Amino acid sequence: DQQVKQNSPSLSVQEGRISILNCDYTNSMFDYFLWYKKYPAEGPTFLISISSIKDKNEDGRFTVFLNKSAKHLSLHIVPSQPGDSAVYFCAASLGTSYDKVIFGPGTSLSVIP
Amino acid sequence: DGGITQSPKYLFRKEGQNVTLSCEQNLNHDAMYWYRQDPGQGLRLIYYSQIVNDFQKGDIAEGYSVSREKKESFPLTVTSAQKNPTAFYLCASRSGDSVNTEAFFGQGTRLTVV
Numbered sequence A: 001d002q003q004v005k006q007n008s009p010s011l012s013v014q015e016g017r018i019s020i021l022n023c024d025y026t027n028s029m030f031d032y033f034l035w036y037k038k039y040p041a042e043g044p045t046f047l048i049s050i051s052s053i054k055d056k057n058e059d060g061r062f063t064v065f066l067n068k069s070a071k072h073l074s075l076h077i078v079p080s081q082p083g084d085s086a087v088y089f090c091a092a093s094l095g096t097s098y099d100k101v102i103f104g105p106g107t108s109l110s111v112i113p
Numbered sequence B: 001d002g003g004i005t006q007s008p009k010y011l012f013r014k015e016g017q018n019v020t021l022s023c024e025q026n027l028n029h030d031a032m033y034w035y036r037q038d039p040g041q042g043l044r045l046i047y048y049s050q051i052v053n054d055f056q057k058g059d060i061a062e063g064y065s066v067s068r069e070k071k072e073s074f075p076l077t078v079t080s081a082q083k084n085p086t087a088f089y090l091c092a093s094r095s096g097d098s099v100n101t102e103a104f105f106g107q108g109t110r111l112t113v114v
Helices: none
Strands: A010-014 A019-025 A032-038 A045-051 A055-058 A062-067 A072-077 A084-091 A101-102 A109-113 B006-007 B011-012 B018-024 B031-037 B044-051 B054-057 B064-066 B076-078 B087-094 B109-111
Touching: A010 A019, A019 A109, A032 A062, A045 A062, A045 A072, A055 B018, A072 A084, B006 B087, B011 B018, B011 B054, B018 B031, B018 B087, B018 B109, B044 B064, B076 B087
Parallel strands: A010 A109, B011 B109
Antiparallel strands: A019 A072, A032 A045, A032 A084, A055 A062, A062 A072, A084 A101, A084 A109, B006 B018, B018 B076, B031 B044, B031 B087, B044 B054, B064 B076, B087 B109
C-alpha cells in the first residue's frame, strides 16, 4: 500500500498558465515533505521542501502548499515554462533521517508552448 | 565538476547471474543510497550507508548486497536471489543524513534480465 500517492500520472498545461501537481499521503506522522524534478536520462534533482509546521513555502515560480488535515500537498508552478516539462516526485519523511523518506510514483508534466 | 556517476546506463543480465552496478561520487558526501524504481511506483530504498565500512538495509534489501570500502564508491550487486531484478536503479548521495540536506542523484542504471 503506497503511503505517498500521486494520482495523476500525467498533466498537460499551456505555457504561461499555472501547473498544479497534487500529492496525497496516508501517514499523519510525516513531518517533512519534498518535491523532486526529473528530466529524461537524468537523476532527480531537489526542487522545494516544506516542514509540517508550515502550510506554504515559496521559491520563485514554485510554491508548495500543505494541508495537514486533508493529508494533501500540492506544487504550484506559475507561470509554467516549457523547461518545466519533467517528471515530478513528491516525497515524505518520517523524522529527520533520509532513510525514512518515502517517494510517490511521480507525475509527468508537459508544458505546451 | 563535482557529481555522482552511475555506470553502466543500460545493463542486460542473464537469469542466474550476479551483476554489479557502479556508483561513484566526488562530492565528499558521507551518506550514499541505492533506490529501485518500478513502473507506477515511487523510489524504494534498497541499501544506504552513512559512513565508510558501514551500511544498513533499506525496505527491499533482499537479493541485493553492497559494500562501502571507500567514501567515493557504493557499488550495488544484484544477486541471483533477487526474484525480479528488472528495474531502474538510482544512486544518491548527501553530505549528511538529515532530510534537510539536499540529495544528489545519479542518472540511473536500467537493468534488464533476459
